[in-house]
Amino acid sequence: MSSSQAPIRVAVLGCGTVGRQVIRLLQESASDLAWRAGAPLELVGVAVKDPAETGLWQELDPAYLTDDATGLARQADIVVELIGGIEPARSAILAAFEAGASVVTANKALLGSHGPELYDAARSAGVEIYFEAAVGGAIPILRPIRESLAGDTITRILGIVNGTTNYVLDRMTTEGLGFAEVLRQAQELGYAEADPTADVEGFDAASKAAILASSAFHTRVPVDAVSRQGISHLTLDDIVAARATGHVVKLLAIAERRGSEGVIVRVHPALVPRKHPLASVRGVFNAIYVEAEAAGELMFYGRGAGGRPTSSAVVGDLVTVARHRLTGGLGPGESVYLGLPVLPAGQAVTRLQIRLLVRDQPGVLAGVSKVFASHAVSIETVRQTAGDGANGVDLATLTVVTHKAPETALGRVVADLSDEATVVAVAGVIRVEGE
Amino acid sequence: MSSSQAPIRVAVLGCGTVGRQVIRLLQESASDLAWRAGAPLELVGVAVKDPAETGLWQELDPAYLTDDATGLARQADIVVELIGGIEPARSAILAAFEAGASVVTANKALLGSHGPELYDAARSAGVEIYFEAAVGGAIPILRPIRESLAGDTITRILGIVNGTTNYVLDRMTTEGLGFAEVLRQAQELGYAEADPTADVEGFDAASKAAILASSAFHTRVPVDAVSRQGISHLTLDDIVAARATGHVVKLLAIAERRGSEGVIVRVHPALVPRKHPLASVRGVFNAIYVEAEAAGELMFYGRGAGGRPTSSAVVGDLVTVARHRLTGGLGPGESVYLGLPVLPAGQAVTRLQIRLLVRDQPGVLAGVSKVFASHAVSIETVRQTAGDGANGVDLATLTVVTHKAPETALGRVVADLSDEATVVAVAGVIRVEGE
Numbered sequence: 047m048s049s050s051q052a053p054i055r056v057a058v059l060g061c062g063t064v065g066r067q068v069i070r071l072l073q074e075s076a077s078d079l080a081w082r083a084g085a086p087l088e089l090v091g092v093a094v095k096d097p098a099e100t101g102l103w104q105e106l107d108p109a110y111l112t113d114d115a116t117g118l119a120r121q122a123d124i125v126v127e128l129i130g131g132i133e134p135a136r137s138a139i140l141a142a143f144e145a146g147a148s149v150v151t152a153n154k155a156l157l158g159s160h161g162p163e164l165y166d167a168a169r170s171a172g173v174e175i176y177f178e179a180a181v182g183g184a185i186p187i188l189r190p191i192r193e194s195l196a197g198d199t200i201t202r203i204l205g206i207v208n209g210t211t212n213y214v215l216d217r218m219t220t221e222g223l224g225f226a227e228v229l230r231q232a233q234e235l236g237y238a239e240a241d242p243t244a245d246v247e248g249f250d251a252a253s254k255a256a257i258l259a260s261s262a263f264h265t266r267v268p269v270d271a272v273s274r275q276g277i278s279h280l281t282l283d284d285i286v287a288a289r290a291t292g293h294v295v296k297l298l299a300i301a302e303r304r305g306s307e308g309v310i311v312r313v314h315p316a317l318v319p320r321k322h323p324l325a326s327v328r329g330v331f332n333a334i335y336v337e338a339e340a341a342g343e344l345m346f347y348g349r350g351a352g353g354r355p356t357s358s359a360v361v362g363d364l365v366t367v368a369r370h371r372l373t374g375g376l377g378p379g380e381s382v383y384l385g386l387p388v389l390p391a392g393q394a395v396t397r398l399q400i401r402l403l404v405r406d407q408p409g410v411l412a413g414v415s416k417v418f419a420s421h422a423v424s425i426e427t428v429r430q431t432a433g434d435g436a437n438g439v440d441l442a443t444l445t446v447v448t449h450k451a452p453e454t455a456l457g458r459v460v461a462d463l464s465d466e467a468t469v470v471a472v473a474g475v476i477r478v479e480g481e
Numbered sequence: 482m483s484s485s486q487a488p489i490r491v492a493v494l495g496c497g498t499v500g501r502q503v504i505r506l507l508q509e510s511a512s513d514l515a516w517r518a519g520a521p522l523e524l525v526g527v528a529v530k531d532p533a534e535t536g537l538w539q540e541l542d543p544a545y546l547t548d549d550a551t552g553l554a555r556q557a558d559i560v561v562e563l564i565g566g567i568e569p570a571r572s573a574i575l576a577a578f579e580a581g582a583s584v585v586t587a588n589k590a591l592l593g594s595h596g597p598e599l600y601d602a603a604r605s606a607g608v609e610i611y612f613e614a615a616v617g618g619a620i621p622i623l624r625p626i627r628e629s630l631a632g633d634t635i636t637r638i639l640g641i642v643n644g645t646t647n648y649v650l651d652r653m654t655t656e657g658l659g660f661a662e663v664l665r666q667a668q669e670l671g672y673a674e675a676d677p678t679a680d681v682e683g684f685d686a687a688s689k690a691a692i693l694a695s696s697a698f699h700t701r702v703p704v705d706a707v708s709r710q711g712i713s714h715l716t717l718d719d720i721v722a723a724r725a726t727g728h729v730v731k732l733l734a735i736a737e738r739r740g741s742e743g744v745i746v747r748v749h750p751a752l753v754p755r756k757h758p759l760a761s762v763r764g765v766f767n768a769i770y771v772e773a774e775a776a777g778e779l780m781f782y783g784r785g786a787g788g789r790p791t792s793s794a795v796v797g798d799l800v801t802v803a804r805h806r807l808t809g810g811l812g813p814g815e816s817v818y819l820g821l822p823v824l825p826a827g828q829a830v831t832r833l834q835i836r837l838l839v840r841d842q843p844g845v846l847a848g849v850s851k852v853f854a855s856h857a858v859s860i861e862t863v864r865q866t867a868g869d870g871a872n873g874v875d876l877a878t879l880t881v882v883t884h885k886a887p888e889t890a891l892g893r894v895v896a897d898l899s900d901e902a903t904v905v906a907v908a909g910v911i912r913v914e915g916e
Binding site for chain 2: 067071078081082185264344345346348354357358360362364365369370376378381
């Protein structure tokens with residue numbers, strides 16, 4: 047089969063850790079890929095910023111290299127975009143579509159912000175854009191959502207979709223180290239970027255949440271509509287308090303559908319009960335927990351980043367797109383028929399664990415309770431632990447866990463608690479999810 | 482879109498717990514399914530053994546019912562086969578293919594034993610057979626293996642693919658109950674059949690192992706080639722001993738590829754380390770752990786049985802097959818290009834935990850050690866616990882965990898240990914996997 051078919055011409059744009067592994071797979075697994083796709087996948091070129099630099103990489107003949115991503119994109123049947131970021135990735139993808147090529151990409155930032163433009167352009171050109179690697183690295187999650195669950199109604203997704211933050215939180219939990227120290231170690235180990243903002247402030251997770259929500263809810267969810275909070279404000283006290291109540295802290299991407307009312311998509315740290323399947327996702331691993339009406343609870347687990355794992359998803363898409371070019375037919379494109387409103391995150395219903403530093407004196411609990419009651423937020427548990435007596439004042443820590451309530455009401459509770467006379471400080475506020 | 486397209490005619494064969502949920506989804510989600518498939522999915526008939534009996538089910542108009550499965554199969558674009566077992570399911574599927582219909586089925590027993598005949602017939606007829614629901618119920622696992630991982634090389638699969646046995650083992654573990662008692666309770670709760678043989682003796686898991694291995698290794702693996710051991714011989718002592726060494730007992734379906742030499746597929750109970758992701762799969766849940774060269778470790782988790790979860794997978798396939806009929810193109814069919822030999826399970830390399838009841842006297846350990854050494858099996862750990870002094874003989878329990886060794890050598894060790902003078906009884910033998 048493989049020898050009789052004309053080869054499918056593949057261009058790779060970008061030659062970083064993922065690009066190199068994609069090229070390696072194309073070379074080392076050429077025979078397998080030809081059988082699976084129905085024709086050989088032939089590398090026609092690799093676009094890099096500076097071809098002279100990449101020449102250091104011995105495994106690739108320099109003749110393949112070019113600095114003209116857009117030009118190369120026009121010479122292929124399938125373009126693999128691994129440049130990342132917005133430009134020149136966006137222009138190169140649009141050029142590929144214009145030239146009749148399909149595209150495989152791992153670019154979550156571009157899809158989160160410019161997805162609809164690209165999906166429309168692909169549809170107009172009658173070609174495909176596949177992007178399994180954009181969420182969850184090696185984990186098959188978008189194909190299962192878009193195809194396997196096409197007969198079901200997805201109601202909620204809770205995802206650990208950023209390995210850097212999961213690694214940091216995991217080490218804070220298991221080793222009792224502070225955020226800054228673990229982050230520094232993660233940077234040394236290559237698990238965190240020199241500028242860790244995209245990861246630790248939740249931007250990366252927000253892009254992925256937008257992609258997940260769009261696919262799951264057949265609705266366009268732009269990344270700007272995703273409410274976002276990172277993990278840089280978390281302290282070791284938060285982690286320790288989580289453990290005391292049987293939880294672990296995870297940075298979650300949460301996408302919820304509220305019937306036909308709309309969807310809410312948010313990224314923030316949350317307490318997850320130890321027994322929840324997401325609680326045992328350790329280190330740099332990712333996992334996406336999906337709730338659907340008929341299927342019930344599902345979880346997809348694996349390596350969410352790294353050159354080799356990500357290349358698995360990229361080349362899997364490449365084989366699928368190649369098959370479609372050979373046998374006809376297109377995979378399911380963007381599906382937005384539901385067009386549900388994206389509701390403000392203030393309408394989310396969640397629970398809070400609030401740690402308060404209070405004066406250890408009679409009437410404190412009554413005053414605090416009144417604040418909750420005034421916003422119709424009911425309390426599930428209260429735990430008081432004796433604090434230190436610094437500055438000549440007897441202090442105690444009050445850890446309150448609420449029942450479910452709207453975000454806005456919870457926000458007002460927290461604001462009012464700060465103004466409460468007996469409350470010295472609101473020491474920590476964290477949502478509780480996954481119950 | 483949905484109103485302009487001619488409907489896709491769907492016939493459902495079999496109307497048990499899964500069939501009813503499939504029909505319910507077709508009715509309740511009709512509009513969503515039409516959008517996702519590209520045309521309405523119209524139920525044209527339901528084949529049942531005795532139409533008069535099923536009339537009790539109020540939600541279905543009796544006019545849909547027929548006892549002629551094969552006749553109905555010829556009148557549809559897509560046939561959903563949920564009869565189960567070999568005949569008349571096999572004949573009805575072949576009739577559907579002859580009439581140009583594609584088939585969606587959840588019938589693991591039929592696929593495990595007659596898969597190749599059906600795949601060939603579908604290919605000859607230019608139609609499709611999809612069967613995501615045959616393994617892991619609602620869990621998307623076959624599509625990820627066949628499509629998402631098409632760029633990768635799968636090396637090993639460890640699956641908890643039978644909910645009944647996982648429920649029984651889990652309750653034995655958490656509640657300290659014996660096999661017979663838990664099985665009886667499982668039968669009362671509807672988690673186990675009146676005749677539990679197919680589940681507890683591993684036949685069901687073996688069919689699923691054959692399907693998983695065939696898909697993952699691009700090789701025909703008939704169910705007869707799957708080595709199989711069930712859980713009915715396990716005692717509470719086995720479960721307790723597992724806990725003592727930091728393990729839990731799971732019935733695993735294991736499919737391994739040994740490079741280009743061949744594949745080994747087996748089903749048996751095994752000790753899994755508590756930290757392994759499979760160890761926390763509780764109750765009737767299923768999970769399939771996949772190792773691939775580029776992706777690394779992946780796990781897919783969810784409900785492996787039940788009407789609603791299984792219907793999710795069935796209708797997901799239905800939407801995919803409907804799309805293909807409308808837009809052209811076929812999904813990847815059976816892939817057997819590797820055609821690897823299926824090696825005898827005796828060639829598997831595993832570890833054993835062996836519990837021996839021995840006389841508590843000098844020289845026992847030396848004698849036992851000699852047996853292991855004589856078959857070149859090395860010992861990882863030995864733990865001796867004082868036993869009772871029944872029958873006037875001082876006894877002790879010796880728990881030996883081996884290093885990795887070929888099954889055949891391990892089998893000889895166990896046989897020779899039974900003959901060893903100081904060994905009163907080989908009280909338990911169980912493999913150790915997942916490390």
